[in-house]
Amino acid sequence: MRAFTRALSLLFFVPLLTGCMQAGEQELDDQDPHQPGDAIGSFAVVGKLKDDSCGADNLSAPAKWSFNLKLSRKGSTLYWLNGREAITGEIDASGRFTFETRLEVPVSAPRGALKGCVMIRSDSASGALTSSDEELSGELAYAYSVAKGSDCSEYALGAEGQPLALPCALSYSLSGARSD
Numbered sequence: 001m002r003a004f005t006r007a008l009s010l011l012f013f014v015p016l017l018t019g020c021m022q023a024g025e026q027e028l029d030d031q032d033p034h035q036p037g038d039a040i041g042s043f044a045v046v047g048k049l050k051d052d053s054c055g056a057d058n059l060s061a062p063a064k065w066s067f068n069l070k071l072s073r074k075g076s077t078l079y080w081l082n083g084r085e086a087i088t089g090e091i092d093a094s095g096r097f098t099f100e101t102r103l104e105v106p107v108s109a110p111r112g113a114l115k116g117c118v119m120i121r122s123d124s125a126s127g128a129l130t131s132s133d134e135e136l137s138g139e140l141a142y143a144y145s146v147a148k149g150s151d152c153s154e155y156a157l158g159a160e161g162q163p164l165a166l167p168c169a170l171s172y173s174l175s176g177a178r179s180d
Contacts, residue, residue, distance in 0.1 A: 036086050037074035040133050045069050045176035047140055054144060054168035061170055069136075069176060071129075080125070095129040097138070104147060107155050117155050118147035119166075127174060134178045141171040 049056055049063045056063065070081040078091035080099055089099035101123045110116035122145070127138015145167035146152045152166065 035072060035081055037072035037077065037079050040071040040073055041178050042180040043069045043071065043136055043176035044179040045174055047172035047174050049170065050173045051171045054170055056170060068179065095131060097127060097129065099125040107152060115149060115151040117152035118150045119152055120145045120147055136176045138174045139171055140174055141169060143167065143169040
């Protein structure tokens with residue numbers, strides 16, 4: 001039961017882009033893997049709940065939250081630095097950026113006629129930095145689904161024990177200003 005609770009906590013309660021996530025394979029030359037590229041700076045970011053098909057209360061997702069974000073850049077690659085690793089995204093010459101991450105959490109293994117349960121969380125962020133790199137705006141979205149061939153009906157429960165209708169998604173509008 002402890003492993004099940006930990007798996008669901010990772011899936012529903014830990015922000016991947018702002019927390020821990022395994023980034024895609026990327027060569028980082030001889031740079032520190034925790035801080036690749038050229039530093040852009042740190043940002044104090046506020047997120048406000050925009051769209052919600054999951055029931056934010058079921059996920060204990062706040063209507064408004066704030067976090068610190070550190071960014072660096074190398075060419076058209078933008079790095080979201082969360083203190084554990086660099087999450088790789090893309091940025092164009094005008095400052096528009098995108099990030100995508102995905103986490104599959106095996107909740108229960110297939111046994112006999114039981115299909116087992118694998119839940120998927122996909123995070124995406126998009127937005128823009130101002131030309132002076134002093135401010136950013138955008139959107140951060142979390143999408144929850146069940147892997148093909150899985151049966152997660154007994155596990156897809158929110159904080160209040162209410163069943164979640166999967167797939168579902170939450171999105172936050174983001175605004176931030178340099179804080180360093």
